[in-house]
Amino acid sequence: MELAAAGVSKAFVTKGGGHLVALAGIDLEVRSGTFVSLLGPSGCGKSTLLRILGGLEQASTGTVAGTGATGATGGRRAFVFQDYSLFPWLNVLDNVAFGLRMDGVGRQERTDRARAWLARVGLAGFESAYPEQLSGGMRQRLSLARAFVTEPDVLFMDEPMGAVDPQTRLLLQEDLIRIWEETRKTVLLVTHSIEEAILLGDRVVVMTARPGRVKLDLPVELDRPRTLATSATPAFSELRSLLWDALRDEVERSMDLS
Ligand SMILES: Nc1ncnc2c1ncn2[C@@H]1O[C@H](COP(=O)(O)OP(=O)(O)OP(=O)(O)O)[C@@H](O)[C@H]1O
Numbered sequence: 263m264e265l266a267a268a269g270v271s272k273a274f275v276t277k278g279g280g281h282l283v284a285l286a287g288i289d290l291e292v293r294s295g296t297f298v299s300l301l302g303p304s305g306c307g308k309s310t311l312l313r314i315l316g317g318l319e320q321a322s323t324g325t326v327a328g329t330g331a332t333g334a335t336g337g338r339r340a341f342v343f344q345d346y347s348l349f350p351w352l353n354v355l356d357n358v359a360f361g362l363r364m365d366g367v368g369r370q371e372r373t374d375r376a377r378a379w380l381a382r383v384g385l386a387g388f389e390s391a392y393p394e395q396l397s398g399g400m401r402q403r404l405s406l407a408r409a410f411v412t413e414p415d416v417l418f419m420d421e422p423m424g425a426v427d428p429q430t431r432l433l434l435q436e437d438l439i440r441i442w443e444e445t446r447k448t449v450l451l452v453t454h455s456i457e458e459a460i461l462l463g464d465r466v467v468v469m470t471a472r473p474g475r476v477k478l479d480l481p482v483e484l485d486r487p488r489t490l491a492t493s494a495t496p497a498f499s500e501l502r503s504l505l506w507d508a509l510r511d512e513v514e515r516s517m518d519l520s
């Protein structure tokens with residue numbers, strides 16, 4: 263097991279001094295080399311759960327084990343967020359090479375590996391550009407290259423494609439499917455898109471409205487390699503209906519909460 267949460271709850275102290283329970287009793291196991299998509303209404307605690315599993319935040323109760331766990335050693339993590347988290351003062355090549363530099367990888371190898379990943383995400387030729395000179399889709403490709411280049415054991419992605427236009431997003435999804443099928447990293451992906459969750463995932467986990475619990479854990483048994491055409495198959499439609507049925511009540515409930 264690469265990652266495991268058992269009975270994980272999280273309460274935040276609010277400005278008024280009260281408590282806001284974001285997560286309640288989450289049990290989730292992620293096997294090594296699998297891609298797990300996480301769906302749930304806004305505010306249900308998806309990002310909080312990802313941050314806890316990634317070791318960026320502490321659970322209030324329960325235990326977290328594996329690569330991401332706070333205090334665990336050896337495991338390597340990488341994060342991709344919606345806001346790209348790029349360094350504006352570094353050019354494209356140095357953004358990708360940065361993590362390798364932190365790992366003590368020598369200059370020549372850093373450059374070679376960064377260039378290879380830039381080529382893989384379609385950014386060859388942009389090495390000396392700066393992030394502000396790139397489109398949203400290109401920045402997201404850059405973020406992916408930066409996450410994959412360090413060869414992490416687990417990748418945590420929180421709505422990585424939330425900020426790009428729908429067409430670019432489809433292309434990015436195809437890129438991510440291809441890269442994942444080549445590398446088979448352990449991935450936890452938070453998304454608001456049912457289609458994206460199915461297309462990429464080996465499993466789709468649906469969370470309830472706050473406090474977030476696991477409502478449904480659905481295996482996605484669609485053949486790989488997958489492409490965008492996979493989303494036109496009857497099996498895909500069936501999964502989409504099942505997920506939407508599970509999700510719609512929670513979205514309605516979360517609207518009552520807010
Ligand atoms: N640091 C914090 N302090 C107080 N409350 C917080 C904090 N972080 C998150 N929350 C609250 O916890 C709940 C869950 O937040 P979280 O960001 O995990 O939801 P989410 O499912 O990722 O939502 P979205 O889909 O909108 O990104 C929300 O009600 C949020 O306001």
Ligand SMILES: [Mg+2]
Pocket residue numbers: 308309310420
């Ligand atoms: Mg979030």
